[in-house]
Amino acid sequence: MMDDALIIVGAGHAGGRAALTLREEGYSGRLILIGDEPHLPYERPPLSKGVLQGTADLAGCSLCDSARLAELNIEHLSRNPVTLLEPLQQRLQLADGRWLAYAGLLLATGGRARRLPQGPAGVLYLRTHDEALALRAALRPGTRLVIVGGGFIGLEVAASARSLGCEVTVLEAGPRLAGRVLSPIISEALLNLHRRQGVEVRLNVALASLQADAVVLADGERLPCDQVVVGIGMQPNLELAAAAGLDVGQGIRVDAYLRTSAPSVYAAGDVCEFRRDGVYQRQETWRNAEAQGRHAALNLLGRELPFEAVPGFWSDQYDWCVRTVGVITALMVSRPLPGGALLLFYLDADHRLQGACGWAPGNSVAKDIALCERLISAAIPLSEASLADPDCSLKHLLRG
Amino acid sequence: MNDQWIDVCAVGEIDEEDVLRFDHGPHTYAVYRSAENEFFATAGLCTHEKIHLADGLVMDHVIECPKHNGRFDYRSGKALGAPVCVNLKTYPVRVEAGRVLLAVTAP
Numbered sequence: 001m002m003d004d005a006l007i008i009v010g011a012g013h014a015g016g017r018a019a020l021t022l023r024e025e026g027y028s029g030r031l032i033l034i035g036d037e038p039h040l041p042y043e044r045p046p047l048s049k050g051v052l053q054g055t056a057d058l059a060g061c062s063l064c065d066s067a068r069l070a071e072l073n074i075e076h077l078s079r080n081p082v083t084l085l086e087p088l089q090q091r092l093q094l095a096d097g098r099w100l101a102y103a104g105l106l107l108a109t110g111g112r113a114r115r116l117p118q119g120p121a122g123v124l125y126l127r128t129h130d131e132a133l134a135l136r137a138a139l140r141p142g143t144r145l146v147i148v149g150g151g152f153i154g155l156e157v158a159a160s161a162r163s164l165g166c167e168v169t170v171l172e173a174g175p176r177l178a179g180r181v182l183s184p185i186i187s188e189a190l191l192n193l194h195r196r197q198g199v200e201v202r203l204n205v206a207l208a209s210l211q212a213d214a215v216v217l218a219d220g221e222r223l224p225c226d227q228v229v230v231g232i233g234m235q236p237n238l239e240l241a242a243a244a245g246l247d248v249g250q251g252i253r254v255d256a257y258l259r260t261s262a263p264s265v266y267a268a269g270d271v272c273e274f275r276r277d278g279v280y281q282r283q284e285t286w287r288n289a290e291a292q293g294r295h296a297a298l299n300l301l302g303r304e305l306p307f308e309a310v311p312g313f314w315s316d317q318y319d320w321c322v323r324t325v326g327v328i329t330a331l332m333v334s335r336p337l338p339g340g341a342l343l344l345f346y347l348d349a350d351h352r353l354q355g356a357c358g359w360a361p362g363n364s365v366a367k368d369i370a371l372c373e374r375l376i377s378a379a380i381p382l383s384e385a386s387l388a389d390p391d392c393s394l395k396h397l398l399r400g
Numbered sequence: 401m402n403d404q405w406i407d408v409c410a411v412g413e414i415d416e417e418d419v420l421r422f423d424h425g426p427h428t429y430a431v432y433r434s435a436e437n438e439f440f441a442t443a444g445l446c447t448h449e450k451i452h453l454a455d456g457l458v459m460d461h462v463i464e465c466p467k468h469n470g471r472f473d474y475r476s477g478k479a480l481g482a483p484v485c486v487n488l489k490t491y492p493v494r495v496e497a498g499r500v501l502l503a504v505t506a507p
Contacts, residue, residue, distance in 0.1 A: 017482065024482075046449075060449070063483075286468070290483060314467070363455035366466030370457035395417075395459075 004101045005030035006300055007092065009082050009240070010108035013286065014269025016041020016063040017293030018106050018300075023072045025301055032100065034077045039129055040066060045286050047132040048156035049316055053163055054136065058129055085244035087262035104300040107252055107260065107267045108293065109237035111284070116148065116230050119210050124229045126153055138227045141165030146215045146225040148207065150177040152315045153231035155190060158199050159317040169200040169223060171215070176203060178315075178322075183332060183344055186322055186359050197318055234284055236271045249273050251282040256306040258296045266300060268292035274307060277327075285313040310376055312369075319361050325373045326355030333387040343368055351381040374398055403492065403503040411498050414439075419463060419474075421454030422502065429491065430454045431500060432474045434461060439493040440474050441502050447479065447486035 006022060008015045011033050019033045019041070035041070042061040050056025059065070069076055077094070084093040091101045113125035124135045135157070139145065143166040147154045150172030161168045170177075176187035177194075194201050206218035215223045236251045247253040247261035251273030258266045258274065267273075269289045273282050291309040298305055312325035329346040337343055341360035348354050356372035358365030371394035375382070378398060386392045406424055414420045414433040421444060422429045428444030430453045446453055446465040455466035463474045470484030477488035492503040 021482065043449075290468075294482060363451065363466035366455050367457045370464055370466075370469070374459075 004090070004103040005032050006104045006106075007032045007034065007100060007102040008106045008108060009034050009092070010106075010110055010237075010269065010271070011035025011037065011039075011041050011076065011078065012108060012110045012269065013041060013043050013063065013289035014110070014272075014293035014296075015106065015108035017290055018108060018268060018297040019074050020063060020072070021294045021297035022300065023074065025298065027301055029103075030075070031073065032075045032077065034080070034082055034094075036078070036081050037128060037130070038078050040064065040069065040076070042129060043286060044127075045316075047129060048126060048153055049160055051129065051132045052136050052139065052157065052160040061129070082240060085240050087244050087246065087265055090264060103264065105265045106296050106300060107241055107265065107271065108269045108296075109240060109252075110270045111234035111236040113230070114233045114235045116207075116210065116232065119228070119230065120212050122212060122228070123210055124227065126157060126229065126231060127234065135229060139164045139166050142167065143227055144225040145169070146171065146223055146228050147231060148210075148215070148228065149231035149233075150174070150201065150203070151180070151231060151233065152178055152313075154229075155194065155317055156315060157229055157231060158194060159197070162197050162199060162318075168198070169202065169225070170194065171205040171207070171217075172201070172203050173205060173207075174203065177201070181313075181324075181328075182322065183328065183357065185334070185342065185344070186357060189340075189342065189359050190317070190322070193318060193320055234270060236273075236282065238271055241267070241271075249280055253280065257299050257304060258292060258307050259299070266296040268296040276311070283311050285311065287312050310373055312373070320359065321361070321363060321365070322357065322359050323365055323369045324355065324357040325369050326353070326376045328357075329354045333384045335388050335390055337365070337390060341365060345372070345382075345387045347382065347384075347387075351383070352376075352379045353382060368394055371395055371398060403505055405494075405501045405503050408441075408493075408500040408502050411439075411495060411500055414500070417458050417460075419454045419456070419458050421452055424502075424504065427504070428452065429502060429504075430463065430474070431493065431502060432458060432463065434475075439495060439500055441491040441493045442472065442474050442477050442488040443490075446470055446484065447488060448484045453488075 041063045046056040046061045080094045082092050113127040145166045147170045158168045177190045208216040208218045238248045241252045242248045252267040253273045254267050270284045314323040331347040333345040335343040344357045346355035353375045417435040419432045430444045432440040448470050451467040457464045471480040477490040
């Protein structure tokens, strides 16, 4: 049916960006954006920083305001989630029983904070804006906060909590911080930074139990605390897709065009499991939500563009930032920068750049990472000596 | 004329095809030198999330926000696509006796 709507399930960053892109690209038909949260689409990075610290609010994180949404004639449904998807009939059902038919559907259902199996009431998580507000209310000067998980969410919460005057302990099960996505030298730099800032960081820690006023470790040690927050990753919201018979793995599986296994159904953002270099993966990043949301919108409009964006992320902690682009490889070249800052390059066997990671105050390494993104795309062989030399301009390398 | 010309820096303090942050009173600006050796100025903060643009990369006539990679043509201030959709304000710049001068409109 030509007059059927385009529907986006999930009104987070990816879904919101897709809706805005559809209008920017001239789609004038019915457009419905369905979300669980009672908010306009917003970007999540400020939640663990500005929102926790009270320097940013929801309006500042939102992709657009409600006036803009109305002006663009985007129907935003909240508090009425999708309960059933029938891909062969190209329709879905809302919690209130209503059916909506679609000509094209985007699943941008994101995820929720992974829960510890036996946490008591009062343990907090951070994924949504409202969860950030609940955590903020618990963080006061002198609050003894235990953070379970030494990944980016845990570490950013630690930094924010320190700035609010809390006493902070971070418990990490692995041997280093953010070990899944960072080289050991950056994990070490993060560890030193947090310890300098007065955070007690414990690695290789196994939990025995969480209690209302303490965390008990496997070796019997009891850590008294006023608040526990858990940051141990994200659980993708793929139940709707799985129940509808779509191909799912660790996320909703898509092909190179972000098409799921069902006709006219696409996926984007944190929930989307796509193949890069032959390997299925999800990217739980701002950058991926932005890029895939936009990309899926273009393909919903029939552009048939393969998704080939270079991945990347950043994390702000205190006055420092770790910022990456591309992927980590076994061949790493390190460039020291002033003041303990660092730029790491990751090369393939032909010495073409595959990834880079910067560690520096503020946004001071952003120019170099932006140049690395272009060097990755340029795929030109680079000498290790040039890359290691702080005086060798990356812009010069790019332009030969 | 109610433009007020302010001394920013010596010409040589901004590299070719680069940008410098310039704070004046409560305001912050980004001052650019193009590869053609022309000077331009815009508001200093990205219109998306108020990030200082001067930490960003300048390539050709485009400044890229260091945080979210939003891009602007710094000559016109034009936003070049998501995530930025609001243009940057631009300011007149001139060079006099080796100094870069910026015109800010008096309140």
